[in-house]
Amino acid sequence: MPIFQLxxxxxxxxxxxxSGYDIATSIGKNLARDAVAISVNGxxxxxxxxxxEDSSIEIITRDSEDGLELLRHDAAHVMAEAVKELWPGTxxxxxxxxxxGFYYDFLREDPFTEDDLQIIEARMKQIVDRDEPIERQVWKxxxxxxxxxxxxxxxxxxxxxxxxxxxxxxLYQQGKFIDLCRGPHLPSxxxxxKAFKLTRVSGAYxxxxxxxxxxxxxxxTAWSTEKQLRLYLKQLEEAEKRDHRRLGRIMDLFHFQEExxxxxxxxxxxxxxxQKLIQYxxxxxxxxxxxxxxxxxxxxxxxxxxxxHWDSFGENMFTSETEDGRHYAIxxxxxxxxxxxxxxxxxxxxxxxxRLAEFGKVHxxxxxxxxxxxxxxxxxxQDDAHIFCTPEQxxxxxxxxxxxxxxxxxxFGFDDVRIKFSDRPKVRVGDxxxxxxxxxxxxxxxxxxxxxxxxxxxxxxxxxxxxxxxLRDTIGRDWQCGTHQVDLNLPERLGATYVGExxxxxxxxxxxxxxxxxxxxxxxxxxxxxxxxxxxWLAPLQVxxxxxxxxxxxxxxxxVSELRSAGISAGADLxxxxxxxxxxxxxxSKIPILLAVGQREVDESTVALRRLGSKHQKVLVLQDAxxxxxxxxxxxxxxxxxxx
Numbered sequence: 001m002p003i004f005q006l007x008x009x010x011x012x013x014x015x016x017x018x019s020g021y022d023i024a025t026s027i028g029k030n031l032a033r034d035a036v037a038i039s040v041n042g043x044x045x046x047x048x049x050x051x052x053e054d055s056s057i058e059i060i061t062r063d064s065e066d067g068l069e070l071l072r073h074d075a076a077h078v079m080a081e082a083v084k085e086l087w088p089g090t091x092x093x094x095x096x097x098x099x100x101g102f103y104y105d106f107l108r109e110d111p112f113t114e115d116d117l118q119i120i121e122a123r124m125k126q127i128v129d130r131d132e133p134i135e136r137q138v139w140k141x142x143x144x145x146x147x148x149x150x151x152x153x154x155x156x157x158x159x160x161x162x163x164x165x166x167x168x169x170x171l172y173q174q175g176k177f178i179d180l181c182r183g184p185h186l187p188s189x190x191x192x193x194k195a196f197k198l199t200r201v202s203g204a205y206x207x208x209x210x211x212x213x214x215x216x217x218x219x220x221t222a223w224s225t226e227k228q229l230r231l232y233l234k235q236l237e238e239a240e241k242r243d244h245r246r247l248g249r250i251m252d253l254f255h256f257q258e259e260x261x262x263x264x265x266x267x268x269x270x271x272x273x274x275q276k277l278i279q280y281x282x283x284x285x286x287x288x289x290x291x292x293x294x295x296x297x298x299x300x301x302x303x304x305x306x307x308x309h310w311d312s313f314g315e316n317m318f319t320s321e322t323e324d325g326r327h328y329a330i331x332x333x334x335x336x337x338x339x340x341x342x343x344x345x346x347x348x349x350x351x352x353x354x355r356l357a358e359f360g361k362v363h364x365x366x367x368x369x370x371x372x373x374x375x376x377x378x379x380x381x382q383d384d385a386h387i388f389c390t391p392e393q394x395x396x397x398x399x400x401x402x403x404x405x406x407x408x409x410x411x412f413g414f415d416d417v418r419i420k421f422s423d424r425p426k427v428r429v430g431d432x433x434x435x436x437x438x439x440x441x442x443x444x445x446x447x448x449x450x451x452x453x454x455x456x457x458x459x460x461x462x463x464x465x466x467x468x469x470x471l472r473d474t475i476g477r478d479w480q481c482g483t484h485q486v487d488l489n490l491p492e493r494l495g496a497t498y499v500g501e502x503x504x505x506x507x508x509x510x511x512x513x514x515x516x517x518x519x520x521x522x523x524x525x526x527x528x529x530x531x532x533x534x535x536x537w538l539a540p541l542q543v544x545x546x547x548x549x550x551x552x553x554x555x556x557x558x559x560v561s562e563l564r565s566a567g568i569s570a571g572a573d574l575x576x577x578x579x580x581x582x583x584x585x586x587x588x589s590k591i592p593i594l595l596a597v598g599q600r601e602v603d604e605s606t607v608a609l610r611r612l613g614s615k616h617q618k619v620l621v622l623q624d625a626x627x628x629x630x631x632x633x634x635x636x637x638x639x640x641x642x643x644x
Contacts, residue, residue, distance in 0.1 A: 005056045017052040020045060021187060024059045034061040036070050036191060037184045044070070046136055046184040062191075063224045072097035074134075074186045075124075075196050075222040076104045081177035082123035083218075092179070093155040093206065093215060100232065101221035105204050107155070112216055117198040120218070124196070131190030132175040136183055144169045144180070155206065156180050195229040196222040199236070203369060210367065238475045244524040245373040247532040251590050253540070254374070262371045262378030264520055272540035272569070277519055278359055281383050281408075288404055290357040290385055295337030297361060301327040307336045307493055308429060312462055316365045334360040335487075335512060338386040339494045342508075347498040352508065353389040353397055359519070360384050374524035381519040387511040388496070391437065394509055398445030398467075398484060405469055405482045405515050411636050412526060413535060416472040419451055422459035429463055430489040438486040438509075439465045461512075463489040473529040481522060485512040532590040533612055537633045543570040544591045545607075546582045548598030550574070555602040559595060559622060566626050568633065587612060593629060 003013045004023065012023070020038030024031045024047070037044050037060040040051055044066060051057070060067045076095035083090050083106060095104030106112075112120075139147070141160060148156040159180060160169060172181050174189055186192060198220040206212035223229045240246075248254045253270030256263070266274060282292065301319070304310040309332070310317075318330040331337065338356045347354065363379050370376055387397050402419075409417055421442060424435045442465055446453050453467070460466050469482035487510040491497075497505040516522040526534070536542055543563055545556045556572045563570035573582050579596055586594055596608040596617065607625050610617040620628065 002052060003054045004051070007058050017050040019048050019050050020057070020059065021047040023051075023057065027059070031059055031061070034063065035059050036062045036067045036186055039066070044184050046134075047187050049136065049184075062193075068222075068224055069097045070184065070186065071192060071224065072102040072222045074189070074192050075220060076102040077134075077172070077174065077177075077179055077181070077185070078124050078127050078189055078192060079120060079198070079218065079220060080104050080106075080179060081127055081174060082120050084177060086119065086123055089152070091153055091155055094159070095179075101199070101219060103217050103219045105206075105215040105217050107213065107215055112201045112218060114201075117201065117218065121196075121198045125194055127175070127189050128192050128194055129190070130175065131188050133188050134172055134174045134185045136185070137171045137173060137178075139169045139171055141165075141169050144171065147178075148180070192222075193224075195224065195226045196220055197229060197233060205367075205369070208367065235475050235477070239477070239528070242475070242528040242531045243373075244375070244527040247527045247590070248373075250588060251527075251532055251540075253527075256373070260379075261368060262366060262376075264374060264377065264379070269540040270523075273523060273534075273538065274519060276538055276540070277516065277523070278383075280411075281359075281516065284404065284408060285357045285385065288355070288400070289353075290355040292357050292359075293338065293341055294358060295331075295334060295341065295360065297331055297363075298328050299331060299337070301329055303336050303340075303494075304329050307339075307490060308463070309333070309336070318363050318365060330363045331360070332362050332364045334358050334362065334382060334384040335386060335490060335510070336494060338384075339491060339496050339510070342386075342388050342496055343494070347388075347508075349390060349498055349500050349506075352498060353387050353393050354508075355385060355387045357383070357385040374520040377518075377520055380521065382514055383516045383519060385513045387513065388491070388498070388508040389511065390500075390506075391441070391509055394438075394441035394486060394511070395445045395448060397511055398442060398486075399449050401484050401511070401513050402445065402449050402451060402467070405484070408515050409469070409471060409482075412538075413529065414471045414473075418470040418472065418478070419446070419453040420456040420459075420468040420470060421446065421453050421465070422456040422461075422468060423465050424460050425458050425462060427462060428460070434488045435465070438488050442467060442484075442486055461485050461487075463487045464512075466512075471525065471529075473525065474531075479525045481517045481525070482515045483512070483517065486510075487512055534590065534592070535636065536592045536629070537636045539569075539590075539592045541569050541571055541591055542633070543568055543593045543595060543629065544586045545570060545572045545595045545597060546579060546586070547572070547574050548579045548596055550576065551599055552597045552602050556597050559597060559607060562622065562626060563629070566630050568626070568629055583610065595625065 001013055001015055002017065003011055005011050021032065021035065024035040035047055038047055039058040039060055040055050062071060080092045080095055087108060091107040093105040095102065144160050145157045163169065170182055171178050172183060172185050198218060200219050202217050204215050204217040206215055221232055223232060251269060252267050253273065254267055255265050301310065313332060317332050320328045341356060342354060359381055361381050366376060366378050389397055406417060423439050464485050464487040466483050466485035468480050471479045471481055473479065491510050492507045496508055498508050500506045545559050547553055547556045553574050556574060560570045560572045583594060590612060592612050594610045601607055605622050606619050607622055608617045608619050609625055
């Protein structure tokens with residue numbers, strides 16, 4: 001007679017072993033309808049699996065986070081079943097749930113097309129209509145290997161052979177389709193519903209290794225309801241319009257080319273934007289008590305071995321060997337270089353906190369398939385900083401960093417910011433006592449600041465816990481940008497010390513801090529967040545002066561000169577084109593303010609001011625226009641909302 005404890009603290013007792021579905025039914029018909037799985041002592045089980053012992057349980061519904069992940073996982077399996085029915089000779093490999101959706105990797109001679117996706121999607125809906133039971137089976141390892149090898153599924157057989165002997169082999173069958181999976185799964189394919197959509201096809205190497213065979217990966221999205229699906233597809237449509245690569249072309253900011261994969265070719269406008277971010281951040285860091293440094297991009301391999309980065313990160317580093325037999329690595333991060341600066345001369349507790357900042361260019365090898373515009377690159381610039389401090393200073397410094405980061409995000413139009421606290425990962429350096437201190441200090445800082453945060457267990461860096469700052473943009477997407485990390489390991493590995501009040505040497509705490517994270521990536525996020533309609537203070541070219549007639553050419557150049565003298569970036573369009581053509585062209589290029597001048601403006605020393613996205617213009621005395629624009633720039637205001 002098992003007894004089950006529910007999340008609200010109540011208990012239910014049953015005469016014999018019982019399934020999750022029957023428990024849900026005994027509680028209520030609506031709960032049974034929405035149930036997709038059951039949590040048993042914190043482990044997700046199939047609803048149909050019988051529970052025999054006393055347990056803590058929770059019914060998982062389709063609209064919960066766990067339930068949605070389960071729906072997406074099942075959508076991947078239904079897609080694989082559809083592909084196997086349509087093209088029986090196709091090999092299936094792995095098909096996990098991912099953020100907002102799912103994918104499955106296939107080996108097939110002919111490439112999948114957009115038309116194929118529609119065919120697959122239609123067959124998936126047929127499978128849902130068939131409402132096939134999904135049954136869990138436990139197999140002997142040898143039987144499972146033989147089964148998949150006999151069916152021509154070599155990849156599945158390989159996966160099974162790599163599973164530790166201590167783990168049981170579970171397969172799930174729906175209709176005639178059998179797949180290797182730990183589970184859990186829905187009770188039947190009908191439970192999935194039809195709130196899914198296949199989105200695209202891409203290439204993917206088997207197990208992510210470029211030495212292995214190239215597979216075809218089909219991506220899809222799945223949601224609890226049709227309404228949620230429609231909202232997400234609308235978001236995707238909006239995201240496509242906001243794609244920073246597209247905006248980079250029309251705003252003439254940057255480009256990419258095959259000769260330098262994962263690296264940005266900055267155009268004058270883009271480089272002007274890049275420099276504005278650096279100038280802004282440089283001043284904020286000066287005000288925050290940071291000293292700016294610059295460290296070598298190429299350093300001996302031995303330094304990276306001492307730091308521990310070579311063992312943990314070596315495969316992602318670009319290396320070089322010189323004729324004298326020395327091995328070098330292009331830095332993937334700035335931390336060891338900053339430790340070397342700290343080590344020069346004797347440091348006392350009176351020198352702490354010691355704050356170093358660098359706009360350091362770093363290089364990391366990312367697989368070609370992972371590169372994505374400026375959001376995933378191989379060469380990027382970090383607004384990196386390291387704070388050397390005493391253990392007692394961790395909380396105060398963390399409070400200051402959090403305040404600075406949130407203030408900076410506000411200036412760029414990001415006010416919806418989430419903080420995640422990530423603690424010790426399974427693979428890490430340092431003993432538990434050190435990690436206890438570091439984690440406690442971070443939590444104390446968050447509590448002192450009164451900031452809300454979520455727990456992200458096991459996702460800390462290998463050398464210490466961290467805070468992650470996640471920005472939510474105007475169309476609801478989340479972007480992880482800034483980080484703040486406590487490191488009680490690297491200073492010791494690299495021999496950094498300071499003299500304490502007791503006259504003895506002590507190892508400093510190292511706080512790693514980045515606010516943009518990567519300038520390239522942040523610019524990409526910024527462009528998509530604002531749809532290219534950057535706040536006036538950030539725009540590479542803030543004002544364009546447009547002539548209505550050639551008689552106003554000289555006056556237009558005078559206006560440009562006075563704007564530049566006031567610190568406003570400006571240019572003129574003196575072409576013999578209609579004013580409507582000029583307005584349209586420069587609006588497409590996202591110039592925030594257009595000043596039209598004709599004979600009337602020449603005679604009255606005025607300008608006709610039009611903001612990006614507005615059909616209205618306002619005639620102002622030239623100096624009043626300059627004062628208005630200057631004030632907006634100085635205040636770092638975003639100005640009126642732009643209508644696309």
